[in-house]
């Protein structure tokens with residue numbers, strides 16, 4: 404896989420750059436603000452208006468920033484979350500120790516210890532991070548994963564951009580996600596590229612554009628309408 408280095412984005416939060424690829428794990432305009440916007444505000448917050456027991460799938464767990472933010476949101480809003488995160492290339496300890504998210508997320512009690520617990524939890528096992536938040540980290544390729552039908556309320560699609568990894572944005576994979584979702588489930592993602600929208604639509608999703616975070620005009624919600 405690519406060589407990586409930790410860099411600091413514009414809001415002071417860390418992200419990871421793929422050396423020589425001009426590709427980062429998050430927006431350089433602010434990793435934390437981007438994740439809060441794309442995945443929490445236009446993902447978890449929307450689903451939490453309908454239900455309190457929520458099942459999430461993340462494609463590309465990476466730093467686990469989205470896991471931590473979901474945990475924190477769930478604590479604050481009394482949600483019960485079952486989170487499945489798929490990652491093909493787990494990060495080294497050296498990189499994980501250099502990430503500054505728990506220090507920046509100050510309104511979430513025990514964020515430091517929870518972040519450690521998330522990263523130290525066993526791969527391919529269901530682990531209780533708290534009484535109301537369970538996590539299953541799957542080490543593997545999102546393309547080969549078997550997903551239960553009618554199971555997830557929310558998908559965080561956070562793969563590298565479609566130019567770098569087109570197979571993770573294909574109609575075939577989106578169809579698999581579609582069947583794995585419950586009616587009215589939302590797949591939220593940062594990419595609004597034409598090929599992404601077309602692939603999502605032909606997989607059966609209804610597309611809604613949403614305002615983007617700082618540095619980006621729009622993002623996408625793909626909804627499994629009933």
Ligand SMILES: C[S@@+](CC[C@H](N)C(=O)[O-])C[C@H]1O[C@@H](n2cnc3c(N)ncnc32)[C@H](O)[C@@H]1O
Nearest residue numbers: 428463464465466490491492544545561562563
């Ligand atoms: C844009 S980064 C995601 C960042 C992550 N959500 C975070 O907040 O740190 C894309 C992630 O997808 C992972 N990835 C790349 N190809 C994959 C594949 N085929 N299956 C699963 N994960 C993959 C990468 O290793 C990386 O962690």
